[in-house]
Amino acid sequence: MPKITIIAGARPNFVKIAPIIKAIEKAKVAGGKIHFRLVHTGQHYDKKMSGSFFKQLGIPEPHVNLEAGGGSQAEQTANIMVRFEKELEENPADVVLVVGDVTSTMACSIVAKKLNTQVVHVEAGIRSSDQRMPEEINRIVTDSITDHFFTTSEIANVNLRKGGVEQERIHFVGNTMIDTLLSNMERFIDPEIKIRGEALQEKQYFVLTLHRPANVDEEEKLKDMMQAIIDGTGDLPVIFPVHPRTAKILQNLGIEHHRLHYVEPLSYLEFNFLVKNAKAVITDSGGITEETTVMGVPCMTLRDNTERPETITMGTNELVGTDPKNLKPYLDKLMSGEWKKGGEIPLWDGKTAERIVEKLLAIY
Structure with a gap:
């Protein structure tokens, strides 16, 4: 039974992990052997992120809030790492699953790898090619130590392959943010x-x-x-x-x-x-x-x-x-009414989280 620690540090992270938690619960009902622990790093204080926020998105209250927000980039990164290291030592996992590109994503990935725990990155491989953005540093560092990469687009797949990642570790699954959007529309x-x-x-x-x-x-x-x-x-x-x-x-x-x-x-x-x-x-x-x-x-x-x-x-x-x-x-x-219409993006279909959990069960 894989034990998965899921990390979220800011409101967009919770929007992205909500469907993954639902898909894990669904897999368990169907007999899948999988267990998760939800860790809120407390990176961002958001008064809107109360119990009603979790209820709106159908997310259980986090098992723990590390309350590691505030301070400079370096202070915040250090606080998250120190507190998450203690959390992971007390509650070992087979896999640490991180999403997106906030400071918590990078900090918890580093801690996991130093404790010889596998890292899975959801929304891996996206790049702005602008290292003035803190998020770009977080993406690059996280992807440099990730074990399995769950991607939102073929563009992300190409970025990872260019960086030397083997194809068997890249899993094109779609976009969990869109799962949440479609299920709540x-x-x-x-x-x-x-x-x-x-x-x-x-x-x-x-x-x-x-x-x-x-x-x-x-x-x-x-x-x-x-x-x-x-x-x-x-x-x-x-x-x-x-x-x-x-x-x-x-x-x-x-x-x-x-x-x-x-x-x-x-x-x-x-x-x-x-x-x-x-x-x-x-x-x-x-x-x-x-x-x-x-x-x-x-x-x-x-x-x-x-x-x-x-x-x-x-x-x-x-x-x-x-x-x-x-x-x-x-x-x-x-x-003047001349805006482009746009079209469908492959695998942005509301079923991304199911594909992620299916793949996690196959890998672990």
């Missing part, structure tokens, strides 16, 4: 945002998310970007679920407009209701580009690179860049 919750007393109209508003330092830390650039967004979105409202850190920056800069509406961060089911019914999304997030592609919602990514190029080549996403001047032609194209 009928359960999305209308956040009931009202503009001057009126409810939002379907496809008659934009959703905006910004959090990356390249976009929010340079004041003049942020001002110019916000102005470009306001100028290019016609007379439609722009709904901005804003992180407290970003909210403070925007407040200090006095960035306001009657069509720009700041709202509190939303729950998973509320945020995706908003996205599904939007005219378009403007974002600097990677994960949102995957969700918009599957929901067929136009998306503009305010970054100079992406680790998810399939959302551009096969999906509804376009890479705009971080220069505010780049945005206008994309918004013009959207407003």
Whole structure:
């Protein structure tokens, strides 16, 4: 019976591991010999990540929370490693399963390997080729010591093969984030945002998310970007679920407009209701580009690179860049009804977690 320790450190991690836990429980009911322990590193404190968050996604409460958040990159990495080492020594596993590219992913992988425990990386092989991003360092380090790689796309497979990984250790399974999206689509919750007393109209508003330092830390650039967004979105409202850190920056800069509406961060089911019914999304997030592609919602990514190029080549996403001047032609194209439709991405079908658990049972 393989004993698997599943690591999650931030909200997107839990969205990715939710279907894996469900698939493990389903396999156990069918007689599969598999056991898991869920470890929350506590990397990110998120007041929305309460018991109701776990309930919404059908995830059991973590077996342990290491409470290793806060501090600099180095301090956080060290705290996670020290606390996870103790956790893994007290609760040995055959496999440590990590997802995505947060600090917890890298830190727990290093600890596992030093304790001679196998590492499985879900969402392995994705690359932005930009080592200024902490996530890119986390991906490279994690993949350099991973035993089995579960990938979301053929592009990721190619990246791994170029890095010398043998084909038999690469398992193209699809995208667990899409499993969660598809299984919850009928359960999305209308956040009931009202503009001057009126409810939002379907496809008659934009959703905006910004959090990356390249976009929010340079004041003049942020001002110019916000102005470009306001100028290019016609007379439609722009709904901005804003992180407290970003909210403070925007407040200090006095960035306001009657069509720009700041709202509190939303729950998973509320945020995706908003996205599904939007005219378009403007974002600097990677994960949102995957969700918009599957929901067929136009998306503009305010970054100079992406680790998810399939959302551009096969999906509804376009890479705009971080220069505010780049945005206008994309918004013009959207407003004139000329945005690309996008198509289906192989194995983004809601069955990824089942393939992962099937493969884990075959390997271990």
